[in-house]
Amino acid sequence: MSTPDQSKGGRSRDEVLAGEYVLGVLSLEDRQKVERRMRSDRQFAAIVSRWEQNLSEFNEEYEMVTPAKSVFPKIERRIFGDAALGAHLWNSLLVWRAVALGSLFLAAGVVVFTITNNGISRSVPGKQLTASLAGQNSAINLLADYDASSGRLKVTPVAAGKPEEKSLELWLIRGSDPAEALGVLPQTGEGEIVLPQELHGKLTEGAIIAVSIEPFGGSPTGKPTGDVVASGTIRFP
């Protein structure tokens, strides 16, 4: 494999090699060499991607052929696995970042709380304290509610930004059916979503729950309209 070479000869060789790779005439071993070099040599990678763009006009010659129905379930099994790999409800980088960041704030908050409010909380039973936990560039915040009388700390996700602007809406997705609204998470962080009767039987293993950012009060169309910030498959713990 030639080293990156800025001479005309080297450039011309690189052009040919990249073209041969994209045409597909190389051996498997040579293809892998080219791919390794693409990872370490950005200029060479750019030459390859230019050939890809140039020659992509030939793609029109490929005809559409519908694959057997059995193929997609196999793909799903390979990706999501029987062990529900990556299918946990909150398996979203975004959410985990927010949660990790949130718990840092939370740890600090709780410490401060115990120091400054020691004694006071006992004298005001039932008093609620809240904290809004935000991460940078995160689409969601976490709202922490502390009930001093019971010692219960509840953490609920809410849409980031001004409360009157956005809501988080929960969706249920079963197979290829359109998403069904499960409800809007209260922006106050209070309360839970109570599902309508007709949905009770539908939250079964394998169905997907997703959360999207919607205009305040929920999607105006009954379908998700904003970005999906988290999704995951329901499974038995």
Place this chain on the structure above:
Amino acid sequence: MANEETEALIGRVAMRDQKAFTTLYKRTSPKLYGVCLRIIGNRTDAEEVLQEVYVKIWQRAEQFAASEGPATPWLTAIARNRSIDFVRARKPVADEIDAAHDLADTEPGPEEQAIVKGEGRRIDRCMEELEADRARAVRSAYIEGLSYQELADQHSVPLNTMRTWLRRSLIRLRECMDR
């Protein structure tokens, strides 16, 4: 495949949206399966490779979301690459790198500029400048994923002749498109 919608779908797949992945599969699998089948030549193997293609798409969606190319060529490149890897593994061919890349140096032009500037001509027009049999060889190399040996057999020319044909054609295409 409307590119913009497909791009939006890949963006959602990058966020691990399984429903978007299902929709993406429904929308794009006939084209990508067409690619696999054309290169591999039988349904059983092509369907096996198609599975790998979509696993790759799931894994790499984030990379696509970060780049800004159009969606369909990106998807098609994954399907072509997986299919060509498959046929090369099934029927190995001789390595080419470090062997006889001894072409006469033509004028590649100002290199840096070539990369940043937009594409001059469409490939079709440049293909017309090649001799008919060479243009056919370039096209079938790409579309069917043929090796040098298979192309040489198909055109009844010696292997070395086919190498020279394709390499010179690549240089001429590049020159034409940079013009």
